[in-house]
Amino acid sequence: xxxxxxxxxxxxxxxxxxxxxxxxxxxxxxxxxxxxxxxxxxxxxxxxxxxxxxxxxxxxxxxxxxxxxxxxxxxxxxxxxxxxxxxxxxxxxxxxxxxxxxxxxxxxxxxxxxxxxxxxxxxxxxxxxxxxxxxxxxxxxxxxxxxxxxxxxxxxxxxxxxxxxxxxxxxxxx
Amino acid sequence: xxxxxxxxxxxxxxxxxxxxxxxxxxxxxxxxxxxxxxxxxxxxxxxxxxxxxxxxxxxxxxxxxxxxxxxxxxxxxxxxxxxxxxxxxxxxxxxxxxxxxxxxxxxxxxxxxxxxxxxxxxxxxxxxxxxxxxxxxxxxxxxxxxxxxxxxxxxxxxxxxxxxxxxxxxxxxx
Numbered sequence: 001x002x003x004x005x006x007x008x009x010x011x012x013x014x015x016x017x018x019x020x021x022x023x024x025x026x027x028x029x030x031x032x033x034x035x036x037x038x039x040x041x042x043x044x045x046x047x048x049x050x051x052x053x054x055x056x057x058x059x060x061x062x063x064x065x066x067x068x069x070x071x072x073x074x075x076x077x078x079x080x081x082x083x084x085x086x087x088x089x090x091x092x093x094x095x096x097x098x099x100x101x102x103x104x105x106x107x108x109x110x111x112x113x114x115x116x117x118x119x120x121x122x123x124x125x126x127x128x129x130x131x132x133x134x135x136x137x138x139x140x141x142x143x144x145x146x147x148x149x150x151x152x153x154x155x156x157x158x159x160x161x162x163x164x165x166x167x168x169x170x171x172x173x174x
Numbered sequence: 175x176x177x178x179x180x181x182x183x184x185x186x187x188x189x190x191x192x193x194x195x196x197x198x199x200x201x202x203x204x205x206x207x208x209x210x211x212x213x214x215x216x217x218x219x220x221x222x223x224x225x226x227x228x229x230x231x232x233x234x235x236x237x238x239x240x241x242x243x244x245x246x247x248x249x250x251x252x253x254x255x256x257x258x259x260x261x262x263x264x265x266x267x268x269x270x271x272x273x274x275x276x277x278x279x280x281x282x283x284x285x286x287x288x289x290x291x292x293x294x295x296x297x298x299x300x301x302x303x304x305x306x307x308x309x310x311x312x313x314x315x316x317x318x319x320x321x322x323x324x325x326x327x328x329x330x331x332x333x334x335x336x337x338x339x340x341x342x343x344x345x346x347x348x
Contacts, residue, residue, distance in 0.1 A: 061318035144235035
């Protein structure tokens with residue numbers, strides 16, 4: 001049985017064009033578990049401490065999530081201002097007493113104020129999803145971040161050098 | 175002169191394989207300015223008010239810039255702890271009295287404390303650039319943001335429905 005399956009595999013490896021001129025192997029499609037190396041997670045990345053089980057990317061995504069809610073509130077507010085002034089005033093009034101810095105807390109509170117507020121909240125949820133997935137320019141974010149880090153590093157060093165390399169002119173009076 | 179250049183262009187359009195079977199045009203490579211429509215910026219994106227001249231992407235990039243400085247401070251702090259305990263203590267002491275929330279302000283102050291602090295500051299600038307450009311997983315940030323917006327929208331709505339659709343059991347005693 002074993003030799004039969006072996007010859008079948010050999011046959012397969014010889015005539016299948018996928019395997020071309022590879023050397024003939026007894027078990028070309030089987031992995032030998034004895035030769036398998038244990039899985040190791042190797043990374044050349046710098047160790048970032050202090051994020052617990054979450055990653056820096058997860059932390060940044062949470063910040064962006066609140067930012068998208070803030071953007072969605074601004075979009076919906078501008079839309080309501082133009083076609084539903086009553087709802088616009090209700091949202092403005094709610095914003096006066098509720099901070100939008102924690103986006104989900106803000107939306108949860110808005111949903112529970114009244115059925116009219118609930119409709120505005122649902123619109124905000126819808127808009128933040130559409131904004132995040134369709135409108136927000138992710139490539140532009142990356143490009144601007146690269147530009148920022150180069151620009152501000154140069155600015156900081158230039159300002160430091162200008163401040164500290166100030167050579168006092170020799171006093172000609174003395 | 176005009177007819178000569180015209181026939182040249184015709185010749186070019188007939189025999190250049192790039193132009194294949196396109197109809198022969200008198201000025202195939204020239205645009206008629208009279209027929210040119212004025213440039214219009216068309217966008218299907220939602221209008222986001224309140225960012226002045228900056229874009230939401232620029233605002234988000236500024237937030238991320240401060241976040242990268244925060245991450246770089248943590249990385250450098252952990253590195254110093256393992257191989258330069260004196261510098262580590264100096265950085266820790268500086269962190270006790272200076273907030274890292276405005277990354278560039280923090281770095282500018284660190285640079286001016288002493289020449290030893292200056293070296294740490296330069297290391298932080300170097301690390302935040304390397305982290306932003308090489309280590310930070312931009313695709314993962316996008317993936318997690320999409321996941322967050324779907325997950326939290328569903329969570330908010332589920333919690334609201336569970337709270338409001340609570341049907342009281344008929345009291346069997348009355």
